[in-house]
Amino acid sequence: MASAANPIEAVQMRRNRWLSLPAVLFIAAFGIGPLILMLIYSFLKAAPYGGVEWSFTTDAYVYFLFQRDIFDDTLQFAPDFLIIYLRSFVFALITTAVCLLLGFPTAYFMATRPPAQRNWWVLLITIPFWSNLLVRTLAIMFIIRDQGLLNGFLIWIGIIDTPITLLYTDFAIVIGLLYSYLPFMVLPLYSSLEKFDFRLVEAGFDLYATRRQVLWRIIIPLARPGIIAGCLLVFIPALGAYVTPLILGGGKHLMIGDLIAQQFGSGRNWPLGSAQAFILMAAVLVALLFYVRNTSGKVQHGR
């Protein structure tokens, strides 16, 4: 910060704060406003053809777990939605774990290259990061479908005689998620490892540590903030994934994202969709809180 030596500068430095107003107000109105509206919607009655009726009810949250019996009007436990949430959670966890297994060595390898080479690696990982998710998912679909290259290849080398169905399965969704979010793991890991002080590794070797010990007892503990950031950047979008299950799951293998979209489309139950969205939002907030608690108040290396 500049020292505000003369009074004009001091006034200017204070006045500048108003410059942030347009962006903050715009996001408050069109980003936060809709979220609050949705919270309200989740406590309203569903109108028969989509939209809402303005009367208070907690039905949406009740129907998240229960179903009303059409004969005797009692509530019965119906875990259908809960199962989809658990499935999504498991898919997101698997995706995060595999991305970490692949991403950590990659990021570490990138960080130990000479600076000129490093830049090219970063560019190569950044390109898929910013490429169209729909198109990348489509590319996976081309490869794994029945007449796709993967089956063609497996038949050609003689492992199988008839194509194995990969598309529209849970396996396809996990592969798609992995492919979509791998760069989201590598980049934060890299930026944390890039600042790593490698003299610590030398010190470790001087004290007779093996390569493995250096990795597990020095590098990984110090890269923890990057690891947590990368895991969150993969886990959160994977949990709320919409495009991947839509294309690779074929509408039958749902995840939370498709479930929510369905309530606003063919399901015509906006309050239920809003409630489902808020339950997802709550899960994301828990993940973010976990991040804040794990990264603040402790020694952060390389910052």
Next chain:
Amino acid sequence: MAASTTLKHRDVRDQPGFGTMACICLIVLYAPILILMIWSLNSGSIVTHWEGVSLAWYGVALQNEEFHSAARNTLIISVSATFFSTVMATMAAIGMTRVKPWRGLGTSFMVINLPLMVPEIITAVATLSFFALLAGQLNLNFGIGNIIIAHTVFCIPFAYMPIRARLEDMDLTLENAAADLYATPWQAFRRVTFPLLVPGILSGMALAFIVSFDDFTITQLIAGPGQTTLPLYIWNQIRRPMTPEINAISTLLLLVSILFVSVSFLIARRRK
């Protein structure tokens, strides 16, 4: 003893197998994209059968009227969203770095970054509800403007990040010197801060443009009839019997992303 001599010959930082993993990562990331691109050159009309190299399907795609209108919509939306978000993000970045710390600073920072933390599908359905309410209760419908507003919201944090980073890296002595030499705040900004900020603004613009250009989820939920963008056009094509035309259009979209990322990368590299 043998172990320690081999250690000396290798880089101490090396970990066995990590290079192989990095190469696997690259192959995994690029093989599907490259295969998609290669198949866009197929001259046959069946997506699964290779007949020969030709650019025929690019011709088909480029002459398609629906493709034209989708491309037009996409450009209108992403150029407008890029413009509005970059202007607001630049102002906000200055207002949050060239300022005496004030009480709302932390909150403002959180608000600006909020769109990055909310899962896209939630933003999409919330925005849909919001515009439905505006249309239903107040009879307000901005047409394609609805999509521009929604895109601007999530473009702001992407434009904001590189601009703020640039402002934080900048040497303040130049700005102070300008003030000492009786430049008005506006002159100091116009003649000193802004020229130095241009690379940050350019890479912010590039990022905002890409995220708007590529957006599918939010656009799909809020777009009305006649507001098809390129990603929506691709989605409509998937649901019909597919021809290599879809590969051609997908390749064009990928090339746009690659171009913008590379430009943004080169700008960032030149300043070092």
